[in-house]
Amino acid sequence: GAVVSQHPSRVICKSGTSVKIECRSLDFQATTMFWYRQFPKQSLMLMATSNEGSKATYEQGVEKDKFLINHASLTLSTLTVTSAHPEDSSFYICSARDPVRSTDEQFFGPGTRLTVL
Amino acid sequence: GQQLNQSPQSMFIQEGEDVSMNCTSSSIFNTWLWYKQEPGEGPVLLIALYKAGELTSNGRLTAQFGITRKDSFLNISASIPSDVGIYFCAGQKASGSRLTFGEGTQLTVNP
Numbered sequence: 001g002a003v004v005s006q007h008p009s010r011v012i013c014k015s016g017t018s019v020k021i022e023c024r025s026l027d028f029q030a031t032t033m034f035w036y037r038q039f040p041k042q043s044l045m046l047m048a049t050s051n052e053g054s055k056a057t058y059e060q061g062v063e064k065d066k067f068l069i070n071h072a073s074l075t076l077s078t079l080t081v082t083s084a085h086p087e088d089s090s091f092y093i094c095s096a097r098d099p100v101r102s103t104d105e106q107f108f109g110p111g112t113r114l115t116v117l
Numbered sequence: 118g119q120q121l122n123q124s125p126q127s128m129f130i131q132e133g134e135d136v137s138m139n140c141t142s143s144s145i146f147n148t149w150l151w152y153k154q155e156p157g158e159g160p161v162l163l164i165a166l167y168k169a170g171e172l173t174s175n176g177r178l179t180a181q182f183g184i185t186r187k188d189s190f191l192n193i194s195a196s197i198p199s200d201v202g203i204y205f206c207a208g209q210k211a212s213g214s215r216l217t218f219g220e221g222t223q224l225t226v227n228p
Contacts (some may be wrong), residue, residue, distance in 0.1 A: 004159075006159075032213075034215070034216075041223075042220070042221075043205060043218045043219065043220050043221050044160070044205070044218045045218075046215055046216070049215065093159045093160075095159070097213075104148055104165070104167075104209060104212055104213065105150075105162060105165060106162075106216060107162075108152075108159035108160045108161070109159050110157075110158050110159050111157065111158060111159045113157070
């Protein structure tokens with residue numbers, strides 16, 4: 001139980017294009033999902049908290065117009081990197097809480113490797 | 118920014134040895150979590166600690182929640198090659214709030 005998937009697992013795009021990453025909770029309903037970014041050999045940095053049916057809350061320094069987050073259903077949140085540039089290349093990881101199981105534990109997806117050429 | 122100091126940054130050990138890593142913070146956390154991340158994967162929860170002083174085991178892993186609520190350690194006994202990965206501590210200030218991650222400890226186990 002408590003499985004989170006991400007799609008795609010890897011994506012390569014040209015500079016200036018937009019990329020959409022999906023995060024799905026497969027066997028539970030997630031009212032809250034989180035998006036993290038991880039650069040090589042670094043820790044996970046929280047980008048934003050996504051609540052179903054409302055606007056995402058972005059961390060300081062994260063551009064909300066560049067990283068568009070939509071959490072339209074209880075099992076799906078999407079992150080769109082708009083006008084991607086090489087410095088956006090990173091490992092993007094989502095997580096989700098299962099409010100029935102626990103209010104604290106976050107279940108992580110397998111991550112999406114984004115490479116911007 | 119990052120509030121958790123995790124050490125050591127990396128460890129190179131022989132199979133069978135015990136391992137210890139820790140996290141410290143300048144502020145109090147009410148929950149401490151330990152995750153393992155393998156290359157190209159998301160973190161997987163190993164142990165969750167909810168009470169100051171709590172000592173919890175999960176197989177060969179043991180973690181403790183410091184009594185000051187500002188630190189935690191993780192021990193791995195009798196390490197095996199599949200223990201290789203990056204171990205992260207994470208703290209949570211209040212139930213349902215965001216996680217703050219440590220910098221990670223890269224563990225290498227030589228057979």
